Amino acid sequence: MNAGNVIRVEDEHLLHTYQKIGVVLHRGKGARVWDVNGKEYVDFMGGYGVAIVGHSHPKVIEAIKEQAELLTICHGSLYNDSRAAFLEELMKVAPKGLTKAYLSNSGAEAVEAALKMARKYTGKKRFIAAINSYHGKTMGALSVTYSPKYRTPFGPFPYGTTFVKYGSAEELEKADFSDVAAVILEPVQGEGGIKLPPPDYFKRVEEIVHAKGALLIIDEVQAGLGRTGKMWAHQHWGVEPDIMTIGKGIAGGVPMGVTLARQEIGDTLKVGEHTSTFGGNPLSSAAGRAVLEIIREERLPERAERMGKKLMDDLKELSEETRLIREVRGLGLMIGVELRVRFQNVLLDSVEKGLLMLYSGRNVLRLLPPLIISDKDIKDGLEILSDSIIKEEKKLRIKQ
Numbered sequence: 001m002n003a004g005n006v007i008r009v010e011d012e013h014l015l016h017t018y019q020k021i022g023v024v025l026h027r028g029k030g031a032r033v034w035d036v037n038g039k040e041y042v043d044f045m046g047g048y049g050v051a052i053v054g055h056s057h058p059k060v061i062e063a064i065k066e067q068a069e070l071l072t073i074c075h076g077s078l079y080n081d082s083r084a085a086f087l088e089e090l091m092k093v094a095p096k097g098l099t100k101a102y103l104s105n106s107g108a109e110a111v112e113a114a115l116k117m118a119r120k121y122t123g124k125k126r127f128i129a130a131i132n133s134y135h136g137k138t139m140g141a142l143s144v145t146y147s148p149k150y151r152t153p154f155g156p157f158p159y160g161t162t163f164v165k166y167g168s169a170e171e172l173e174k175a176d177f178s179d180v181a182a183v184i185l186e187p188v189q190g191e192g193g194i195k196l197p198p199p200d201y202f203k204r205v206e207e208i209v210h211a212k213g214a215l216l217i218i219d220e221v222q223a224g225l226g227r228t229g230k231m232w233a234h235q236h237w238g239v240e241p242d243i244m245t246i247g248k249g250i251a252g253g254v255p256m257g258v259t260l261a262r263q264e265i266g267d268t269l270k271v272g273e274h275t276s277t278f279g280g281n282p283l284s285s286a287a288g289r290a291v292l293e294i295i296r297e298e299r300l301p302e303r304a305e306r307m308g309k310k311l312m313d314d315l316k317e318l319s320e321e322t323r324l325i326r327e328v329r330g331l332g333l334m335i336g337v338e339l340r341v342r343f344q345n346v347l348l349d350s351v352e353k354g355l356l357m358l359y360s361g362r363n364v365l366r367l368l369p370p371l372i373i374s375d376k377d378i379k380d381g382l383e384i385l386s387d388s389i390i391k392e393e394k395k396l397r398i399k400q
C-alpha cells in the first residue's frame with residue numbers, strides 16, 4: 001500500500017487518540033527505520049522506548065520464528081517450556097527479593113496488577129503518586145497518572161490518589177497516609193519530561209513508606225532494562241521496591257508486561273483473582289527470553305551508560321552554540337533536551353531530514369534510542385538535530 005492510502009485508511013477507521021506524525025514506517029534495523037518509500041530515519045524515538053535491543057535483532061527474530069512454529073498460545077492454566085525459560089532468565093536479573101512474577105501484555109496491565117496486589121496485601125485502599133507521573137491509561141493505571149488532561153474526562157476514580165511533588169521526600173512525609181496501600185513512583189520520570197530525583201530521594205522514600213506501613217511500587221516500564229546504565233534505574237540509589245513493573249522493551253516489541261513482587265505480597269492474589277488470556281504466552285516469552293539474553297551478553301546497561309554519556313556530552317556542546325536549548329538532562333540513554341520554545345518545529349523539521357524523536361509536555365525533546373546505538377547513528381542523528389535547531393533559531397531571529 002502506498003503512503004497516501006495507508007494514511008487515508010488509518011485516518012478513516014482508527015480513533016484519533018494518537019498525535020500523529022505523517023511518517024508511514026515499514027521496516028527497521030538496529031537504530032534505523034525506513035518508511036514505505038524507502039526513506040531512512042535515525043531512530044532516537046526507539047519505538048517509543050521499546051527497541052531496547054534495536055529493531056529486528058537477529059536473535060529476537062530467530063526466537064519469534066522458532067516459537068511461532070511450535071506454539072503461540074498456552075493459557076496460564078497449563079504449563080509451558082518457553083514461559084519457564086523466560087522466567088529463569090528474568091530471575092537472573094530481578095531485584096533482590098522480587099521472586100514472584102505476574103505476566104501480562106502491557107505496561108498499564110503491569111501497573112494494574114501492582115495496584116491490586118498492594119490493596120489485597122495491605123487491606124488499604126488509597127495510593128500516593130507523584131505530580132507529572134505516568135503509569136498508563138487503563139482505569140486503574142490512570143487513577144495514579146497525574147495529567148488532568150488524561151484523567152478529568154474519565155473520573156471519578158474509585159478512591160482518591162494523592163499526588164505529591166516528585167523528588168521531595170519532605171512533601172511525601174507530610175502526606176496523609178491514612179488508608180494508603182502503596183506509593184507508586186517512576187525512578188526517572190519519562191512522560192513527565194525526563195525528571196531525575198535528587199540522589200538521596202529514593203532511600204528516604206523507602207524509609208518513609210515503610211514507616212507508614214505502605215508498600216513501595218517502582219514503575220520501571222520506561223527506565224528499566226538497562227536504559228539508564230543499570231539494569232533497573234532504581235538501582236542507582238540502592239533502594240529496594242516491594243513491587244516493580246516492567247514493560248515496553250521487555251519482549252522486543254511483542255506485547256508483554258511483567259509485575260514482580262516479594263513472595264508474600266504476590267502470594268496474596270489467589271486462584272482466579274487476577275488472570276489474562278494472553279499473559280505469559282509462549283511467543284512473548286520466547287521474545288522476552290531473547291531480549292534478556294541479549295541485554296546480558298551484549299552488556300547493554302554498560303553500553304547505555306557509555307553511549308548516553310557521549311550523546312549527552314555532544315548535546316551539551318550543541319547547547320553552547322544555541323540559545324534555543326535551555327537544558328540537557330538525563331541518565332544513560334534516557335535524555336531530555338528542554339528547549340526555550342515549543343518543540344514542534346524542531347521535531348517536524350528533524351523528521352523531514354530523517355530523524356525521529358519523542359517529546360514531553362510543550363518544550364522537551366525526549367530521546368529513548370536503542371541501547372545498541374552506534375557512534376555513527378549518534379553522529380548522524382545529532383547532525384540533523386543540530387541543523388533543525390539552528391534553522392529554528394534563525395527563523396526566530398528574523399521574526400524579532
Ligand SMILES: *Cc1c(COP(=O)(O)O)cnc(C)c1O
Pocket residue numbers: 106107108109111134135136137186190191219220221222223247248
Ligand atoms: C509507557 C509507560 C506505561 C504504560 O505502558 P503501556 O504499555 O503503554 O500501557 C506505564 N508506566 C510508564 C513509566 C511508562 O513509561
